[in-house]
Amino acid sequence: AQSVTQLGSHVSVSEGALVLLRCNYSSSVPPYLFWYVQYPNQGLQLLLKYTTGATLVKGINGFEAEFKKSETSFHLTKPSAHMSDAAEYFCAVSSSGGYQKVTFGIGTKLQVIP
Amino acid sequence: EAQVTQNPRYLITVTGKKLTVTCSQNMNHEYMSWYRQDPGLGLRQIYYSMNVEVTDKGDVPEGYKVSRKEKRNFPLILESPSPNQTSLYFCASSKGTGASNSPLHFGNGTRLTVT
Numbered sequence: 584a585q586s587v588t589q590l591g592s593h594v595s596v597s598e599g600a601l602v603l604l605r606c607n608y609s610s611s612v613p614p615y616l617f618w619y620v621q622y623p624n625q626g627l628q629l630l631l632k633y634t635t636g637a638t639l640v641k642g643i644n645g646f647e648a649e650f651k652k653s654e655t656s657f658h659l660t661k662p663s664a665h666m667s668d669a670a671e672y673f674c675a676v677s678s679s680g681g682y683q684k685v686t687f688g689i690g691t692k693l694q695v696i697p
Numbered sequence: 698e699a700q701v702t703q704n705p706r707y708l709i710t711v712t713g714k715k716l717t718v719t720c721s722q723n724m725n726h727e728y729m730s731w732y733r734q735d736p737g738l739g740l741r742q743i744y745y746s747m748n749v750e751v752t753d754k755g756d757v758p759e760g761y762k763v764s765r766k767e768k769r770n771f772p773l774i775l776e777s778p779s780p781n782q783t784s785l786y787f788c789a790s791s792k793g794t795g796a797s798n799s800p801l802h803f804g805n806g807t808r809l810t811v812t
Contacts, residue, residue, distance in 0.1 A: 615797055
């Protein structure tokens, strides 16, 4: 079985400050990991994904995430928050066993304070 | 434009009145799935389909039905809706059934209220 834990359902940062959204996963096989973003009244959009290879993954809008197998983590970061980053962010894990079962975390709402 | 289209965006209905939420994708994706989003619970999978005529239950299938008669369409059917099915529903698709590293493409959601 696989699972995702997102620490902090709400995170507030000041504009220009570092954004850090935490994600820990559990998987019995090598995982594929994703971060999605949801803006108000919209569906989810892919921010970035980790499959194999380089553990530091760069995504859209200046976000990046680092896969740390020893810590079973895949935290999302951005050096400098912008007002437009205010949204809900979801971490997701998918099994590498050839069957697309995607498990999502509960989401983290990011508030950016001017 | 590549997209997943859901209809309707908003739906208010009464307990027991059958309804269908449509989902269509124009990307020739083999995999399609339905999720419900509830506060504090994230997204939970209802049903998924690996290809035409191939469907299977997700984590919360009770009270829902699906069909996949054509590759592009994957309707969600609530035969007898109940208030606990009030939620925000998303349809998603991705290419390839063996490659679980393919990202999901989501529709804009259907907000369902059952009174």
